[in-house]
Amino acid sequence: MLIGIVGKPSCGKSTFFKAATLAEVDIANYPFTTIKPNHAVGYVKIPCAETFFKVKCNPRVGYCVNGTRFVPIDLLDVAGLIPGAHKGEGLGLSFMNDLNQADMLVHVIDISGSINAKGEPVDPLSYDPLNDVEFLENELDYWYLDILKKGWEKLARQIQQEKADPARVLAKQLSGLGPDENMLKEELVRLKLPPDTTHWTDDQLLALASNLRKRTKPMIIAANKADIPGAENNVKRLKEKFPNYTIIPCSAEGELALREAAKHNLVTYMPGEKDFTVVNEAALNDKQKKALAFIKTGILEKYNTTGVQDVLNACVFDTLHMIAIFPGGINKLTDQYGNVLPDCFLIKDGSTAVDFAYKIHTDLGNKFIRAIDVKKKLTVGRDHKLKNFDVVEIVANA
Numbered sequence: 001m002l003i004g005i006v007g008k009p010s011c012g013k014s015t016f017f018k019a020a021t022l023a024e025v026d027i028a029n030y031p032f033t034t035i036k037p038n039h040a041v042g043y044v045k046i047p048c049a050e051t052f053f054k055v056k057c058n059p060r061v062g063y064c065v066n067g068t069r070f071v072p073i074d075l076l077d078v079a080g081l082i083p084g085a086h087k088g089e090g091l092g093l094s095f096m097n098d099l100n101q102a103d104m105l106v107h108v109i110d111i112s113g114s115i116n117a118k119g120e121p122v123d124p125l126s127y128d129p130l131n132d133v134e135f136l137e138n139e140l141d142y143w144y145l146d147i148l149k150k151g152w153e154k155l156a157r158q159i160q161q162e163k164a165d166p167a168r169v170l171a172k173q174l175s176g177l178g179p180d181e182n183m184l185k186e187e188l189v190r191l192k193l194p195p196d197t198t199h200w201t202d203d204q205l206l207a208l209a210s211n212l213r214k215r216t217k218p219m220i221i222a223a224n225k226a227d228i229p230g231a232e233n234n235v236k237r238l239k240e241k242f243p244n245y246t247i248i249p250c251s252a253e254g255e256l257a258l259r260e261a262a263k264h265n266l267v268t269y270m271p272g273e274k275d276f277t278v279v280n281e282a283a284l285n286d287k288q289k290k291a292l293a294f295i296k297t298g299i300l301e302k303y304n305t306t307g308v309q310d311v312l313n314a315c316v317f318d319t320l321h322m323i324a325i326f327p328g329g330i331n332k333l334t335d336q337y338g339n340v341l342p343d344c345f346l347i348k349d350g351s352t353a354v355d356f357a358y359k360i361h362t363d364l365g366n367k368f369i370r371a372i373d374v375k376k377k378l379t380v381g382r383d384h385k386l387k388n389f390d391v392v393e394i395v396a397n398a
């Protein structure tokens, strides 16, 4: 699963990315610090099945701390977008193709209003960050439109001459972005596009691009730099103006500081928690003490968490509707190397036992006989719907 991080320059995309992955990336308060995309692994946080079975797990990927499991997901941090990117402003739109494969996007907004529309630093609260939502949506629509329109006139004529199905032709044209033929059929009907493709107007093509973008790249908002005094009011205004968006106040910088401090054993902190503990007060210098005190009062006491982990969990579980399933045997929870509960898979909510078997291995799906709900010690059939955090054994033909 791939989550793309988008937003205007200096809103904190790379800081968010680094806080989630601890990858080494450039962070700076001038526009277009990031040019080439950064790819690394972040995690969603779930209760581990080890607690239920009173065992200690050995994750093959990700990690587990005292019954809390961190399951890997891929994150991609890209360059900043500014208004007019589709006309070549800033770095333009072409770098967006790095995000073709993304399952969804996180729009990082500088909610403190300290970055103007071009991505340049200005006084906090002097720019209205509410403007960023629509401009970014608009540029994303043009990203889709650019791909849709590649060779469009020729293609539109060809569809007419060959009496081809426009949905099929367009699905092929847009295959890198994810919409399938059915989705295209639905959208062509919804927009009442005329059968003669050569008569489709630019506005109709843009509307089609926009609808397909919303369906194939759902997006939530990380209202970042919420730690800057006065930003709370902008968070409130943003939520009021865009009630249909999932909006999570965030301090990527606060999360990064805590993750780094934990890495150096200065504090104990688990991503997404509402508090941290100083390990050794005497080891901290004045600057570190001040920073940690601010994180406590200026972020955690105000918002409960730094928001970074909440954003990733909201993406995977609320927006993409995934569930986490552990493979495990009724008689043993280990793999052939003795690792306890080594794997955890993220699959679509609504998946059945046989879907899960196919997710593990095509062969296991083909040879599926039955499955066992290991927590309940119950045998279930191929069409049994799995629930979040289930532990499942697949019984298959040899």
Ligand SMILES: Nc1nc2c(ncn2[C@@H]2O[C@H](COP(=O)(O)OP(=O)(O)OP(=O)(O)O)[C@@H](O)[C@H]2O)c(=O)[nH]1
Residues within 6 Å of the ligand: 007, 008, 009, 010, 011, 012, 013, 014, 015, 016, 026, 027, 028, 029, 030, 031, 032, 033, 034, 035, 078, 079, 080, 081, 224, 225, 226, 227, 228, 250, 251, 252, 253, 254
């Ligand atoms: N106060 C505060 N500052 C932050 C936060 N997140 C990022 N910043 C600062 O914002 C500036 C820009 O951060 P980057 O992460 O480089 O921003 P970006 O969106 O990746 O920028 P480009 O790569 O240029 O598009 C840096 O000075 C960061 O330290 C935050 O949560 N709070």
Ligand SMILES: [Mg+2]
Residues within 6 Å of the ligand: 013, 014, 015, 026, 027, 033, 034, 077, 078, 079
């Ligand atoms: Mg960056």
